[in-house]
Amino acid sequence: MRPSDPVGAGCPVLDLSCPIWRGERVDIWKQSLVVAQTGFHFKSLCDFTVNPFMGCGHGCPFCYVPEVSAAKQKSALEPYGVRDPDAEWGQYALLRMWDEKEFRQSLMKMCRIPPGKLMQGGHRAIMLSSTTDAYQHIRHPDSERAKELNAYRAYMVCKALEIIRDESDLRVRIQSRFTLAENDLELLVSYGPRLLLGTSIVTLDRSIGQLYEPHVPDAERRLEMLRKASAAGVNVYVAFAPVPPHCDEADVRRTLQAIAQVKPCTVFCESLNVRGGNLERIRKRAAELVVDSRMDLFENAAEVPAYSLRTLKMVERVAAEVGLAERLHLWPDKEVLGGKTAYAGVADPAEHAAWLLKWWNRVSEWPETTSAHQASPCGSDTATSIIPATTLDTVPIVTATTI
Numbered sequence: 001m002r003p004s005d006p007v008g009a010g011c012p013v014l015d016l017s018c019p020i021w022r023g024e025r026v027d028i029w030k031q032s033l034v035v036a037q038t039g040f041h042f043k044s045l046c047d048f049t050v051n052p053f054m055g056c057g058h059g060c061p062f063c064y065v066p067e068v069s070a071a072k073q074k075s076a077l078e079p080y081g082v083r084d085p086d087a088e089w090g091q092y093a094l095l096r097m098w099d100e101k102e103f104r105q106s107l108m109k110m111c112r113i114p115p116g117k118l119m120q121g122g123h124r125a126i127m128l129s130s131t132t133d134a135y136q137h138i139r140h141p142d143s144e145r146a147k148e149l150n151a152y153r154a155y156m157v158c159k160a161l162e163i164i165r166d167e168s169d170l171r172v173r174i175q176s177r178f179t180l181a182e183n184d185l186e187l188l189v190s191y192g193p194r195l196l197l198g199t200s201i202v203t204l205d206r207s208i209g210q211l212y213e214p215h216v217p218d219a220e221r222r223l224e225m226l227r228k229a230s231a232a233g234v235n236v237y238v239a240f241a242p243v244p245p246h247c248d249e250a251d252v253r254r255t256l257q258a259i260a261q262v263k264p265c266t267v268f269c270e271s272l273n274v275r276g277g278n279l280e281r282i283r284k285r286a287a288e289l290v291v292d293s294r295m296d297l298f299e300n301a302a303e304v305p306a307y308s309l310r311t312l313k314m315v316e317r318v319a320a321e322v323g324l325a326e327r328l329h330l331w332p333d334k335e336v337l338g339g340k341t342a343y344a345g346v347a348d349p350a351e352h353a354a355w356l357l358k359w360w361n362r363v364s365e366w367p368e369t370t371s372a373h374q375a376s377p378c379g380s381d382t383a384t385s386i387i388p389a390t391t392l393d394t395v396p397i398v399t400a401t402t403i
């Protein structure tokens, strides 16, 4: 059997004749889809991940996945014609192969991890996906190949979700900036409260959206997907992220009002974090659009925490105004707001420390739980807390993925 031959009846037939030799940036990745444990706990999103692609065709310029993930695969990406995984982010989307046996084995392995070995905020949930979008439409110059790849993606994602649902007790958090999840609504509904569907949005303002997330449907359209899913019985959440310097209070208010209407169980939020080459990619995109990138502020070490704190406090205030205070879950960046520069810029360091700990220790909502900060019923009440109060300014720097 060729390594590319899918295992499992009903899988679309795909000619995967040694994709690595094709040298194409949109094709098949050499590894199979698996469930993996993640160290990505500080956002209270998941304990495990399933990432069907290496790379992401959406290519959001602010994305820092290449710095925390794809850049580590630099030599493996070279045969596909990718020389700089960060600068070329968005130009490659390599779909993992489907091997049902391997997927099942990886799932069973994750199921066996005792809840006490997991962090409280992860909910024993699998995130689909953390370093890509499982529900992206694959663009390929050859329309026939595009059809094959899209059918393969759709099959693989459905099959993975069915196996997780039927053969494990793990939860699932779907995160997408696209709308293809609508096609799987029946499957998502069948999960009941074990599944959350979410989207990330930057703003409702299309001109700002063109700069930060140019290759995905408008934010209104993605919120519409959540409305539809919610009406069908799926629990939903939103990641309002990132909030870049272009978004003023009026813009934030308009976006949060629209988010409130979909009745999300949680609204995550972070300011723009500069990592790897995302600053250069935003500048490049701004130059194409002939607009001000407003990235100069990130050249000033003292201004970065000030911008981040100002933005998050503004979101906190506006969220309370629009009735989202209880649902808001801020992600203050530890590197930016937990460091000496941030503390030097605040009037009351003790109050700043308490504010940070409040957010860093927050456990996001899951529908089965009865309160935002209550442990989950499936055993994570024995899990360790996220950040002990004694670590304040010494917490590790987060190497989280963007979603």
Ligand code: SF4
Pocket: 056, 057, 058, 059, 060, 063, 064, 065, 130, 131, 132, 133, 177, 402, 403
């Ligand atoms: S932010 Fe998400 S959707 Fe956008 S490029 Fe990164 S992984 Fe893809």
